[in-house]
Amino acid sequence: MAQIIDGLKISAEIRAEVARDAKALAKRGVVPGLAVVLVGENPASQVYVRKKKQACAELGIASFDYDLPASCTEKRLLALIDELNANPKVHGILVQLPLPGQIREAAVLNAVDPAKDADGFHPMNMGRMLNGEETALPCTPHGCQQLLMRSGHDPAGKHVVIVGRSNIVGKPMAAILMQKAAGANATVTICHSRTADLPKITRQADILIAAIGVPEFIKAPMVRKGVVVIDVGTNRVPDASKKSGYRLVGDVDFAAVSRKAAAITPVPGGVGPMTITMLMKNTVEAARRASLRRKPGNK
Numbered sequence: 001m002a003q004i005i006d007g008l009k010i011s012a013e014i015r016a017e018v019a020r021d022a023k024a025l026a027k028r029g030v031v032p033g034l035a036v037v038l039v040g041e042n043p044a045s046q047v048y049v050r051k052k053k054q055a056c057a058e059l060g061i062a063s064f065d066y067d068l069p070a071s072c073t074e075k076r077l078l079a080l081i082d083e084l085n086a087n088p089k090v091h092g093i094l095v096q097l098p099l100p101g102q103i104r105e106a107a108v109l110n111a112v113d114p115a116k117d118a119d120g121f122h123p124m125n126m127g128r129m130l131n132g133e134e135t136a137l138p139c140t141p142h143g144c145q146q147l148l149m150r151s152g153h154d155p156a157g158k159h160v161v162i163v164g165r166s167n168i169v170g171k172p173m174a175a176i177l178m179q180k181a182a183g184a185n186a187t188v189t190i191c192h193s194r195t196a197d198l199p200k201i202t203r204q205a206d207i208l209i210a211a212i213g214v215p216e217f218i219k220a221p222m223v224r225k226g227v228v229v230i231d232v233g234t235n236r237v238p239d240a241s242k243k244s245g246y247r248l249v250g251d252v253d254f255a256a257v258s259r260k261a262a263a264i265t266p267v268p269g270g271v272g273p274m275t276i277t278m279l280m281k282n283t284v285e286a287a288r289r290a291s292l293r294r295k296p297g298n299k
């Protein structure tokens with residue numbers, strides 16, 4: 001049976017570190033603050049946003065919540081972002097994605113002050129990440145890296161196959177793991193919906209990261225024995241036996257793949273809690289950098 005990589009346990013370890021840092025900042029008069037902006041009523045987004053608010057409360061981070069209607073114009077959202085950029089109590093800004101069709105995602109992500117970019121989605125921070133400079137890293141891939149490192153699976157020298165090429169997970173995951181840096185140094189392959197003979201490539205993975213958003217897409221014949229699997233998927237599938245009417249499954253067929261894998265993350269309880277934890281970490285780091293900038297003589 002595979003080692004189950006416990007995202008709740010690893011998340012709790014990191015949250016304790018973040019809470020300690022937040023407390024130290026508060027003692028110096030700086031309470032880290034995160035603004036969470038939700039546009040519309042996507043049920044999955046509402047769940048994430050609720051969990052983010054809870055995590056802030058638990059870790060001593062002030063949360064500022066903005067719920068805008070699905071009909072919100074781009075102009076109104078950009079005006080709110082300007083306001084948050086100028087508010088000294090706000091150190092991190094998160095605009096929950098996806099946004100309604102009338103709003104251009106790139107225009108919104110570009111408008112966030114890079115110093116307050118809690119998601120690491122601003123092109124400047126994406127560029128810094130690619131260059132290996134210190135910056136806010138996108139939360140989900142950063143969380144995946146932490147899961148690997150803290151469960152004893154250093155990716156150095158390993159062939160990591162990422163299935164999925166989104167801006168939120170696949171692309172930044174590759175950028176993080178290919179760096180010449182501790183916790184990285186991997187040989188990375190990215191696959192996607194147009195990859196020819198996908199199973200041939202996924203079977204070469206020492207570490208397989210599934211981020212395609214298709215329920216139980218990765219089947220046992222697609223992996224080799226002894227693989228380490230990180231399942232980023234959170235898919236709702238109908239289940240009449242549940243009160244909610246659905247259950248959560250990942251992008252990996254857990255029951256079958258866990259029989260071949262050396263280690264695997266469950267869904268829920270794997271990557272999910274890590275995303276929010278890394279967001280908290282980015283917010284506290286942003287607050288710390290802002291507090292240093294405000295002192296005379298510091299940039």
Ligand code: GUN
Pocket residue numbers: 094095096097098119139140168275
């Ligand atoms: N939607 C799905 N994942 C994320 C995330 O990490 N950040 C934001 N802002 N939106 C998301």
